[in-house]
Amino acid sequence: MIRGLDTLSKNFNVLTEKQKNLATNTANVTTPGYKSQNLITSTTDPVDVHNYTRGPELNLRRETDQIVFGNQLDEAYRNFGNGALQGTNNKTDVALNGDGYFTVQGANGELYYTRNGNFTVNDENQLVTQEGYTVLGIQGNGATEPIIVSPNDFSIDQNGFVISDQNAPQFLYITSFEDQAALTSVGDTLFQGANGAAMGTGFSVAQGFVEQSNVDMVDVMSDMMQISREFEANQKVLRTMDDTLKRATQEVGKA
Template sequence: MLRSMYSGISGMKGFQEKLDVIGNNIANVNTTGFKKGRVTFQDMLSQTTTGASGPTDNRGGVNPSQVGLGSQVGTIDDLHTQGSSQRTDNPLDLQLEGDGMFAVEKPDETTAYTRAGNFYMDEDGDIVNADGYYLQGDGNGTDGELKIPDEATSINIEQNGTVTYVDEDGNIDKSQQIRIAQFSNPAGLEKTGNSLYTNTENAGLNTDNDDNLVEPEKNGAASIVSGALEMSNVDLSDEFTNMITAQRGFQANTRIITTSDEILQELVNLKR
């Protein structure tokens, strides 16, 4: 069978996967804290028909002759660039400006990470995300949880993560601080759904502290903006452009298969 037919099949598979990633990006264009994906391709093995040879006294060198056998998906990357800001004026809506992620504790006591900063207060005064996972920090909460009394007023989150409020006695309380996680390679994090990530061996979590969390605005860590949310970093114009190029690439590979089939048909008809 013709090698071009199998090359076309590999190209179709690759562009189909790229369209899947583009479709997911477009679906999450308004998802808080979402980071878009990107697909890169690599060439597959090449069949060598003639090897290379070096120059001799009587003859110059000869380059190798190789026929490629198609393409394959190289990587599917998450691009952790800063998303656009949306003002909400809700003091518990938090946006990270710079590198870092919020840490939340799940019911199984494992830690997950997110850029989605839409937090709430539950009945007990704990600061939680949309799934009820506790926002992690340092202060008078339990096991790193942040708690605001029911009678508190004038709640505010400072840029360094300090949680301030006026207690029932009229005193300003600044005993709690939100901590964030830093990663040298955030693209190495694994998506687990619900806008959450889990740590992997390749993410490069900063482990200088016992709880692996750092103070905002220190040593390159992000600052916190209260009353705003970080939106998706998906650019629709880029996604539609990528979708068109992927569609044309898919169509071109189908044409390779059609042309190869026509050639095979001519070979079959040679006996007639």
């Protein structure tokens, strides 16, 4: 009975984490550049089962089979597939087709990478993320600096060149990673990682567009229904165990 309760507890914990993960994906279905997260589960290691029904007096140990007690969470992983592009007619919105990430810089100089091109312009005429992080560019001399634009008059071509009437041409700093799975999530659409390489080809830029979240609501609804069925199945087992304990207690009381 104790083993059964432990198994149910593990199952409920796994289902709760799956539910939380689906809720996070659903909440970000309209977040530009969001990459859906999925959980990988597996069954726990099998346990040998035996009884004492062997031998002429039926008192010797007999190995019968193996049984698996519950599920466990193994890891969470991001789906880095590209989302569809959505037109906004906003000059500060930028989307990437193909590989790569916009390279942005935090207040303390730390680097982040994102597919969320829902940018804006701050008081210093710097192109920034919604968090206020500066979008980096590669200057004509090869230096890496924040992108400076004229708020009302600038353009970005498909190759990532930023052209403004008050500044020399700059090139969006696009970074690629051989192993995207090694990236670490920082918030909903920001990542950190090592061994990134500046890209010159392999992507195209669309100004006035943002990349939509790649959350598939059909998959989300399907997973929600599956989780609901699994919750119900485990609740039925829990009620059965509860009834069994009640009857056992009553029988002990009668004795």
